[in-house]
Amino acid sequence: MKLSCIKYKIVYRILEKNNFDKSRLISILQAVQKEYKYLPEEILFFIASSLSISPAKIYGVATFFTHFTLQPKGKHIIKVCDGTACHIKKSINLIDVLRNKLEAKGKNCLIKENIFTVETVSCLGACGLAPVLIIDYDVYGQVTPDKVISLIDVILEQEMVKK
Template sequence: MLVKQGMKKVDEIIEMYEGRKSALIAVLQEVQKEYRYLPEDILMYISEAMDITPAKVYSVATFYENFSLEPKGKYVIRICDGTACHVRKSIPILNALRKELDLSDKKHTTDDLTFTVETVSCLGACGLAPVITINDKVYAKMTPEETIKILKEIREGEAK
C-alpha cells in the first residue's frame, strides 16, 4: 500500500510536466524533493510511465551531482573544502561533525536518517570561510564548536 501511495505521488509529479520526456530532470528533482533521494523502484516506474529507457533515466540520475541514489537525512550538512575554507580550517569542522554524529568518510548519513554530512568543492562564499550549509542555509565563519552548538539546537527542536 505504501508503494502505491508513493507511485500516486510520482504520477502527480509526472503529470505536472505532462509526461514530457524533456522534463525528466525536473521530474527527478521533484521526486528527490519528496523522498530526499531517488529510490531504484521509483526510477524504474518513471522509466515506464514516461516511456524512457531505464538506462537513460539511470544515466541522468547518476550524471548530476545533486541527485542521490542513497537515502539522505532530513538535514543535509555540506562542508566547503575549497581552498579558502580549507586554509581557514574546514577539516576540523568536518571531523567534529563526524565524531558527534558517529559518521565516517564511508558513512555519510546517520542511522535515523536525521543528518547527512557531505563535503563539497566550493559553496561560492569564499569571503565567509569556513562555510557550511544546512539544507541550503548558509553558516559563515564556522568553528567546530559553533557547528556542534547548531547541531544540538536542531536536535532540541526535533525532540519537541
Template sequence: MQNSRQELDAILSKFKDRHGALIPLLQEVQLLEGYLKKETMKYIADQMSISAAEIFGVATFYSMFRLKPQGKHVVRVCKGTACHVSGANVILNAIKEHLKLEGEEDTTEDTMFTVMEVACLGCCSLAPVIMIGDQTYGKLTPEAIPGVLNKIVG
C-alpha cells in the first residue's frame, strides 16, 4: 500500500502545474491501480487542487476509465459496423453464455474475465473480432468461443 501511494505521488508530481494534464494523469493512475477508486480520486483532487466533481466528471465521460475493479483478462468484443453485420451479437452471446454472465454483469464471479463491448478495433477485414489482453482473435464463430476462452485460463 505504502509503495503504491509513493508511485501515485510520483505520477501526481510529474503532472503538477502542467496544463491539460488531467486525462493523461488519470490514464496513468488507472494503469497503476487497475481502476479509478473513489478514495484515489478524492486524494488527487486534494493534491492537485482540482475539484473532485471535475475529476469524477472526466472519469465518467470517457469510456476508457473504469470505476469498478476488472477481471484478470479483459475480453473486448468489437461492435463496429463490419463486426455487427458479421454477427458480433452472436459472438457476444456465446461469450456471456460460456462465462455464465447474465444481464448487465460484465465480470465473472472468479474475477478471471471482464467482458466489454468496444466501438471498433479497426480490424474490420477479420470481422467478427474480439481482443483478449493485447491479442486479437478474428473470423470467429460462436462454436470457437469456448476453445478460445478455455485456452486463456489454461
C-alpha cells in the first residue's frame, strides 16, 4: 500500500507539533494511530528517519505497548475484558460468541469488511460490573452472550443503513 503525499503531510504536521523531539515518540505514535487507527509500516520508517532513530527502536516501542497496533483496525473496536474478575464471570463466553458471530479468527482479529476489531484487554478497572466490554467509547457491564449479539446487530444495522 502506497500512501500519498497528503498522508505524509499529516504525519509531518504531527512531527512538527512535537518539535521533532525524540523523547515525544510515544505521543507522536499515539497521534499517528488516532489518525490511521493503526501504525502503518511506511509511516514508522518515515518517523524514524525524521527523528534520526532506528526503525528497530520504533518497532520496539510500538510492540511494547498493547495500545499500539501494527495491523489495520476495523471501524468499531470491541474490547472484551479478560482480567481476573471478568474471566471468572465467564468473559470467555463473550469472546466465543463474538468470534462465532463475526467469524473472527485468532486473538486480536480484524473482522470482515473492516467493520469490527475484537480485542481482549487485561483489565478495564470496572471489576464490579464484570464481565465488561467496551464498544468504541461506550462501556457495557454485566454483559451476557445474548446482550452481545443484540449490541452487534444494532451496529450492523446502522452500518447497513449508511451504505
